[in-house]
Amino acid sequence: MRFRPTPRVRHRLIAGLTTLVLPFAALVGLSTPAAAAEATATYAKTQDWGSGFEGKWTVKNTGTTSISSWTVEWDFPAGTKVTSAWDATVTNSGDHWTAKNLGWNGTLAPGASVSFGFNGSGSGSPANCKLNGASCDGGPTVPGDNPPSAPGTPTASDITDTSVKLSWSAATDDKGIKNYDVLRDGSVVATVTGTTYTNTGLTAGTDYSYSVQARDTGNQTGPVSGARAVRTTGGVVDPPGPAGKTSLGYFVEWGVYGRNYHVKNLVSSGSASKITHINYAFANVKNGQCTMDDSFAAIDKAYTADQSVDGVADTWDQPLRGNFNQLRKLKAKYPHIKILYSVGGWTYSGGFGQAAQNPAAFAESCYKLVEDPRWADVFDGIDIDWEYPNACGLTCDSSGPAAFKNLMSALRTKFGPNNLVTAAITADATAGGKIDAADYGGAAASVDWYNVMTYDFFGAWAKNGPTAPHSPLTPYAGIPQDGFTSSQAIAKLKAKGVPASKLLLGIGFYGRGWTGVTQAAPGGTATGPAAGTYEAGIEDYKVLKTKCPANGTVAGTAYAHCGSDWWSYDTPATIASKMTWAKNQGLGGAFFWEFSGDTANGELVSAIRSGLG
Template sequence: MRKITIGSLAAAAALLVPLGIGTATAATPATATFSKASDWGSGFEGKVTVKAGTGALSSWKVEFDLPAGTSISSAWDADMTKSGDHYTFVNKAWNGSLAAGASVSFGFNGAPGGLSGVLNCKLNGAACDGTGNPGPTPTPTVTPTVDPTPTPTVTPTVDPDPSGKKIVGYFTEWGTYDRKFQVKNLVDNGSAAKLTHILYAFGNTSGGRCSVGDAYAAYEKSFTAENSVDGVADTWDAPLRGNFNQLRKLKAKYPHIKLIWSFGGWTWSGGFTQAAANPAAFADSCHALLNDPRWAGLFDGIDIDWEYPNACGLTCDTSGPNAFKNLISALRAKFGPGKLVTAAITADGSTGGKIDATDYAGAISNLDWLMPMTYDYFGAFNAQGPTAPHSPLTSYPGIPKDGFNSDAAIQKLTSKGIPASKLLLGIGFYGRGWSGVTQAAPGGTATGPAPGTYEQGIEDYKVLKTKCPATGTVGGTAYAFCGGNWWSYDTPATIAGKMAYAKSRGLGGAFFWETSGDTTDGELITAIANGLK
């Protein structure tokens, strides 16, 4: 046995100190941080992010003062009360509990612009910057000696857009047929690396319930190795095939992508009228479908594409202005805070138009974001014209209808108290066109729709860019005149302008219809991604 001396004990103790034995990890306090999402001079959109420290939070309350003459008119994701210039925000029932290190944000609109910060901010009675907010008592930790065997490191998933803007694209279920656009094409054309979210279109709403649109395309069709995301062919006895299995493989390869199942659309919106009569039953059916054991865990949320609540689309709905709000509330209650709930809505910015028919602002606290469909304003559904761009960003002299442009829709929605950060700008990856046109400038007469590959009056951008190249721009988008046909569509250049607009207005990002219309090297989605940086 080796003899232990007093000196050797002292030396051993000295060696222990650098290893951290008996040292304590300092507690990190909870904080609340104010930032300004956008400012348009006459008003502003603010955001406060609450972050738990070393200990979890079971609830939170943020309060602060504003400079005299500045006021807040509306808030979301928190309950607001005010007394003079003092404002208090308390968590909702679904976002009060925060695990250690987790964060949540709430927002508000106010006036006038120019606010640089808030005053006397407190989080649960302590300073918002963490001073005077001690957190839990630190627990002693032991730092182990270094193992000579290297520990594998995990590379974190990087959001495709470091700005945090959303890039959301529709993937159509039926694209697997005539269009031959498969999930693998999202890898081949570079879209998968740029998308933050995919909307799978569409689920059906017949009978006021969520149901599968096309079972064969969704989960039965077998893919060859050549058409499979991972190069592995489906077997006849695989428990899941079809688009769903390919999307599962895509998410494994690109774990940053979130997948949302979209229900309704132009053809299947009629079922929402019955759903609105019993929102809870509708929500139950949707939750059960998204969690079907065959594809459980595939979908990160649900999207409602109701065309249009309390207004007319393919059919007319008379459920009233609260129907949409009630439906979204039921979905949020059923799916909880951990799943995405989104909606594609009308972009009719005219006075007394479809936006005014529904209380979209009343639903926004239960939605992660709204997607006003800022396209299809004009087209050969008016066969004789006048020719006009289907997706104008702004108005222009001679536009056929006031309020039928993207900016009008965004301004109307924000004026109703919907935060700009919860709005995405819509982009069409296609054009709309007329035939029998004699003038290149907008406003000409026509004799009918221009011929298209799959449908008269509509053509993919990937075809139009060479078939009928752009000859001019109007209202922030492009148009083309060739051989008596007049087309309007967005190009990489006009998309860059629209993304600059989205950033200047503080929008949450952009979405597009739909993935198969882009070029094989992803020209349009690249323009969106670059424009939002």
């Protein structure tokens, strides 16, 4: 029952870089190797969006004298090519590619390194690498050796207010390990030759994330290990959420574009201290697998100091940027917050049917996405938003009533007891409706809770009306469809065996409306959807509270008639009454869609927090 705009362009935006080179036919001549200098060139695929990818080469001077210029050559298999590049001049002759330094980045002092990148099409990897005519591993003639393996995920011991001791299992390499880089929150803080390191000078009561990366004798770095979260002792812990209740909000990935809503807004609005959980929406479902949707917004978008949660600007070469890095910083500042990666949603639910054919393989793909070593410390579990199992949403599913239970069971098995596994589910309580179409009662044993989507019951997709509140708490005289209320949905789920403590009541931070309406009370006729900022028939609460103030209440939800427009939406007052109802029902708490619809001072989040107590 949630809608999202068309995905934005996901290509990297390049500012201040001088080169954007499409394939050429001419081959640039090679530079003469610098005398007595040694160097390495290593390659990494930093992004992959299916139809293309982003690659990065790093050239490092491992010798004792300066290098005045560099040229990297490699071969791509047929069908793979560079489409744009930055920080180097990239040309080709057929499948043979050459990259030369620009005027400002050719000189490398001993120990210095420089990187250049490119967008590519196809799926191949480079081969036959040469750097200044010699081997890319620093040898005279032999092609580059294999990079080292990932070290083991570090363990933490001897944790104090200001220090922690880290230990990890050794990496392996065909020519030997030289040393290890220790990364704290994604940045190198030490390079050591052994497999232990004690990090000192830390802040009491603060969360940190540590990982390790090995370097071989050719100075090639391997993949980063898994991340270990560490919280130092002491300090003042931020206040938890409502006592015994979950208060969860959705943060939408695409909100960083037109909505200009970023993780820092959770801090500036005061909302971060009033919630317990965040669902990051959405990952996609393709070919029965969990996949990242917009990698630029998620892991690559650079934030300036004033845009960043902690006031520290991103750098061009840090291993993780974007929303994920900002969420990592948010958790360091508010350690009580847990974050789940939400999969599916209205637009991306079409892939769940295929996923349900092999639940174990789907669960494995989701685990790899959520627990990717680059951001494993960011997420505390997974949320499934399948709209709808064995029923119709944007598309129709016919996977059978047991498919949802099987899928959630496989996810619980894979993610284990120490991760959260949740699901957003339908609130259609009509006889034979969507709640009846899947085994939500049976699946409840595998989930920590359900986000019951008790909103979007009515809207201007019925363009002529009748006007009705999109999130009614209870039935009322004249309601267009029996069974389309929050109370009936909760009652039906309880009757199917779902514990009340595993049900969260849904709140929309937006309204739905019609135009061409002459009747102030619900039940009037209309001519179509009212105008909205992003989509006709829908508008954020922060706009509606002044554009069309509420002047009535029906079934626990506010409504407003202004001019020829009619809107329904929740206000702080109606949220307070809904939270009282939720507590009286013994529910586990509440959730909302989504943060950017709230006011700049987070008044709806505050109402949920106060209402849950």
